[in-house]
Amino acid sequence: MNLKQKNLCAMTPPMGWNSWDCYASSVNEEQLLGNARYMQEHLLRYGWEYVTCDIQWSDPRAGEDRSITYIPFTELNLDAWGRQIPAENRFPSSALGRGFGPIAQRIHEMGLKFGIHIMRGIPRQAVHGRMPVLGTNTTADRIADPFSISKWNGDMYGVNPDSEGAQAWYDSIFRQYADWGVDLVKVDDICNTNMYPQNPYSAQREVEMIRRAIDACGRPMVLSLSPGPAVIEKAWHLKENANMWRITDDFWDRWDLLLAMFERCEVWQSHVGPGCWPDCDMLPLGRIGMGFGEGRNTRFTRDEQKTMMTLWLIFRSPLILGCELRECDEYTLSLITNPDALRLNRHSHGGRQVRRSDAEAVWESLDENGDGYLALFNLSEEVREVSVDLSDTGLKPGRMKELWTGEEMEESNTVRRCLRPHEAALIRIRA
């Protein structure tokens, strides 16, 4: 099959770091570059490469008060065409109109890639200021839809896809991102098309405008859509336009959310492949929450962390770390630098839920080298033996190894493992 051009920049699930879980709307240049440096030194060799600056980078006051994530009617830093540019007090290298260019350059020099977050649409500030749209004779108020707003962030109006100048707007911002050297754009308020009952097609059409803007901007960029849950009826549309899309609303370190992810992965399991990655959201491991005024270590137990990693790996979710990397503890590192386990995420195919009940789940997958993988999950509150007959799977018996412990297991037609509550095992079966 001839792969679409858009898939080439994400042939395996993107791996990286995003500023949201630890710094919320307040992230700054030092934090971005500090985490990038850590990634270069400790994680790049395992495949981790994206460093993404999340929401609100054009707001000089964001993070001023940690109890307020988004300041109502705040004044964003805009250029003459209504486009957001980084707040200079937070990103000093952006001064003199250089935008994110200098930061992107330094990240590229480390061998890494640079991502940014945007809200779909055009700033309300540009609209009520009737600012010009670059490359057109129109103004922001003539392409904005006064009824298309986000439910949680008050900065933007959606763009009316039927208005003249709508595509030009998106072209103007993505050309800017290309100039800066951006490699990944996480577009927010756009993925879960059920959020817009009044006009369910508008978000879909904004996705298409963004796709065209990326294709025309002169630089490959991973397109990541948020927030979820994405709508399974639109799987075909997401696969044609995006590289990753959130299948969940914001994921945090709570067992009920992790448990719910098993159903989400079940639903999306047949839509995973090169360039098309249903996204389970950031991994809330390690030290997070500082930007919300409540820095803490992940609330997940070690067993739950292993369960999360195992599911993300075998489902082939993108892997995006949410923690302050420079404060990574040994256990977290052991989960994110296990080459055997990471290989599953990058080189397997045919990931499939074998079965699931309230008490347990079993997944299987195949490595491109012919090895098989089994993931066993104890979802219950009791110690429990989880077992699976290989005849219920597409796998054949062979030498087995549990990849988190390194323990070799005896070859058998029935794979069993005694698991603690909320624990998982990840088993490779050699061909």
Added chain:
Amino acid sequence: MNLKQKNLCAMTPPMGWNSWDCYASSVNEEQLLGNARYMQEHLLRYGWEYVTCDIQWSDPRAGEDRSITYIPFTELNLDAWGRQIPAENRFPSSALGRGFGPIAQRIHEMGLKFGIHIMRGIPRQAVHGRMPVLGTNTTADRIADPFSISKWNGDMYGVNPDSEGAQAWYDSIFRQYADWGVDLVKVDDICNTNMYPQNPYSAQREVEMIRRAIDACGRPMVLSLSPGPAVIEKAWHLKENANMWRITDDFWDRWDLLLAMFERCEVWQSHVGPGCWPDCDMLPLGRIGMGFGEGRNTRFTRDEQKTMMTLWLIFRSPLILGCELRECDEYTLSLITNPDALRLNRHSHGGRQVRRSDAEAVWESLDENGDGYLALFNLSEEVREVSVDLSDTGLKPGRMKELWTGEEMEESNTVRRCLRPHEAALIRIRA
């Protein structure tokens, strides 16, 4: 029972005229005063008295293009405190800061009353312009809720009831209306609290702020809430705060909408009384639609018009004419100037649906003088005899008269009437 103060200004269902059905967002001073003059001369003696200027009177461009009811991001005429004032090109007497004062005065001089329409909230234009709120140290952007918008008109943001200055905003506009001499305010985008799933209480709390603002403004005003359908679970709240509230979305001259009104009246029948009037919306009789670029005579047949009037009368809905009064034909006049029929609306109580099926409906009511009323409706597509045993009602036999035809009917325990499809009969039974 000691009636609440707020009820005193609407002891019977308000009767009048509103500019929407004929002039949409484009009404002007000449049209307002011309209809008032007609009302004074031909209708006042029957009880018709309110003349209400509907939406968009502060927008100089409204009506410019008849195919666009609301111009996105139009520039409203505001005073220094962000309050809307009439567009001078459309309401010349409002010049020099006199607002609606001169028009109100002329209408009062005719012995009539003056009403205006407003959208709940504060203009987006005032918010993004960070305009001051009269009598406070705060600005519009600090009392507006960036997520509270109307679904159909882009002019306003809702007011955050928890913000300092919120009540002051509503006080400032109602004091202005009192100064102008306004007798009725139709507040829009506020009645159907189910329209705001994100924060169902916000509209309810805006109603309370408006109630307080009216109570404090120094002038009695009828408070009319739109659009419907009002939420029956909130009947108690509407009765405590408003004088009339729409129990339907916009009503037009279509049989399916009229048919649906029977169910709405059924649901609301026990909530009708002095100062508290569930509102079936304007009567689309006569010549309407000019403001939408499609002037036409009502699409209702004569029988349907009679059915509509009969239901509004016996349910005791407010009676608000929607047509260009100066083009009233004879048949329309016969429906709105029948003193016997109008008496039912003003002086009956205990209106109650006796029964309803897909094919017919029967209502009963009692006059304060002891007379009874029966309304018989043929809802089917066939000629049909509709009959009712008085034993199924609270009424006693007596001399009977059909009030639309004036026909005397023989006294009987069973009242029957042969009705054309969609026709109604309205029968008075003398005590």
Added chain:
Amino acid sequence: MNLKQKNLCAMTPPMGWNSWDCYASSVNEEQLLGNARYMQEHLLRYGWEYVTCDIQWSDPRAGEDRSITYIPFTELNLDAWGRQIPAENRFPSSALGRGFGPIAQRIHEMGLKFGIHIMRGIPRQAVHGRMPVLGTNTTADRIADPFSISKWNGDMYGVNPDSEGAQAWYDSIFRQYADWGVDLVKVDDICNTNMYPQNPYSAQREVEMIRRAIDACGRPMVLSLSPGPAVIEKAWHLKENANMWRITDDFWDRWDLLLAMFERCEVWQSHVGPGCWPDCDMLPLGRIGMGFGEGRNTRFTRDEQKTMMTLWLIFRSPLILGCELRECDEYTLSLITNPDALRLNRHSHGGRQVRRSDAEAVWESLDENGDGYLALFNLSEEVREVSVDLSDTGLKPGRMKELWTGEEMEESNTVRRCLRPHEAALIRIRA
């Protein structure tokens, strides 16, 4: 106003006992009569008078296994016309075709009244056995609706109101109940008409058939409908046909359910009056749960019990005890034998919620003797002073007494009371 005949048997809210909360589907003759005897001796003088046998009295095996409330496809005790008769092993006096007659007689001899529970419809057993319907030439299978079933009890089919013999069926069972001497019938699976989305009118029409059957049976009977929540849009229909109707699904001793009742009472507050009693469900005080295999004392704290009683009293809910009366402790007795408090339930009118927030609620009501009542509720988790200005109510200052403690309070325009979390105060203000 001439009160409808149907209202006369319930001019004040019914007070009594029901077997469900303590004995579930397993209640027997000894328990019924034992509780009746207790009521006669200790509670009758305070107004408690109904003794009601709840569900499943025709099933000989009900209660056999306390973990199963309803046995699927159990064999009911039916007479030759498919009518349920009491299981003789559980109600020995019913032998020889005497049904509930002997029990009713003994209860009447105590000066009390007797109630029974039924599921709407006709036994599936009668239908599949094609049993005759008394007084007709038809059989059960020809009047049953194969698609009208309860969601939780598998015994019955709904009756198709359009079938010949449908009314005869209901007439046949209510004549039997009249013969037995039944004073109250609690009809189940019929009140919440939203439970039947396929045919929302069927339950409504079964109510009407039951109303006609009672009117024709020759004995006044209180008609009580379950389960809720009743649908507020149908308030008019319930008032025309029933005497009490559940405004809540099953109520148990959990704070979240009690908290939710404040909203339910708010919604229904204007529909309370002689013969028409929105019903907050049984009071889970004292010792309950034995029939579910988990006998226990109520989980409500004393303050929560007081809150519950106060709300039921001022709202004028029917008062139906759910506990094993013979094990009543002193505190429970103090709540159900306070004459001043009970007077409020029987002799007040105009009960109205003055205000409600997440943290507190205030209600007011008027005694027919002119006294006023105030109920103050602390709904929060903190100690809290709840206060109300009498100017926000329809009450006037006067001598005050807190009715649960008997404490006299100083006359004042502002009534305030410091309340523990979940506590209430009930205050009488002398005229």
Added chain:
Amino acid sequence: MNLKQKNLCAMTPPMGWNSWDCYASSVNEEQLLGNARYMQEHLLRYGWEYVTCDIQWSDPRAGEDRSITYIPFTELNLDAWGRQIPAENRFPSSALGRGFGPIAQRIHEMGLKFGIHIMRGIPRQAVHGRMPVLGTNTTADRIADPFSISKWNGDMYGVNPDSEGAQAWYDSIFRQYADWGVDLVKVDDICNTNMYPQNPYSAQREVEMIRRAIDACGRPMVLSLSPGPAVIEKAWHLKENANMWRITDDFWDRWDLLLAMFERCEVWQSHVGPGCWPDCDMLPLGRIGMGFGEGRNTRFTRDEQKTMMTLWLIFRSPLILGCELRECDEYTLSLITNPDALRLNRHSHGGRQVRRSDAEAVWESLDENGDGYLALFNLSEEVREVSVDLSDTGLKPGRMKELWTGEEMEESNTVRRCLRPHEAALIRIRA
């Protein structure tokens, strides 16, 4: 990929005839065999091969009254173990316990395959008669779920998958079908799992029991699930267990339903492949409706018929004729015996919607021989040129032919076709 065993019996979309559209619940042996004979003589050479007897074949009275499709509480023909057997008055060859064996044999002798319809579950008649379940010590009432009923047919109860004997029940009926020689089973009341909000997993688990019963019955059978719309979230489950599943509720000859199918196909387009066929339902061509007492020719215009066929073909829906074959007219025959068009249904892959709007739709597909296919649809009410640039598809230019008219078209990078309202074109592009 190693194909699942279950897929082998349906490697291409099943093609055949089903009795429902023409004979509803009343079909008989003569009609089955008459249509089979016609198929053998005129259609088999084009790939049509299944002859399926639809619902109610065990009911001797079905069809007695053409205005009643399902007789409430009718008496089904059951064997000693509660299993349905054909009504002998309608299927004479089934006498003496031979069931559908003789009919299957005659159909097999014609080179055709035989299908039957069943409702999921176990007859209520068997349950209330407490009949034994073959191969167990249990009875029907102990495996039935009293709350699991169909919304439209009153014959069955669902089977409780947790009960002992549940699997044995399904094994017992499928072994019987294998004995008879059944090749396809259409299981009804099971596909749209959203129809069972009370227990959404029960239908899913009944599917699994049926899958196991087929796998164990000793004969390959196509498993077809009805009615739709199937739930896209369960695509993975349907693909693992069934061969075809309805993606729509009952499809009839109405344009609104055909228009809606475009969205359904859009949603399901990536789930089509060997052994797994999302099913657009029977083709209401030709003469239909006799079993409903209203025999008629299809209401679709010729252009709409062509549109329907084109969509079913390129989407690769199963093709099941609904008409009385013996009354096929020439136009119908031309649609169902076009070898070039049918080849697309059997031998293409990668069918994909290129785009869709209110006015038009375009699909593309690839033949296994390298040819391409384009389908152009005019969904509007106007004559319209529909065009597509091959660069928006995965196809390359080549010699083109419109397959319904046989018209050769000029090679071009842009394919355009002027289409009448509701018309389609089906174009093959040679590699």
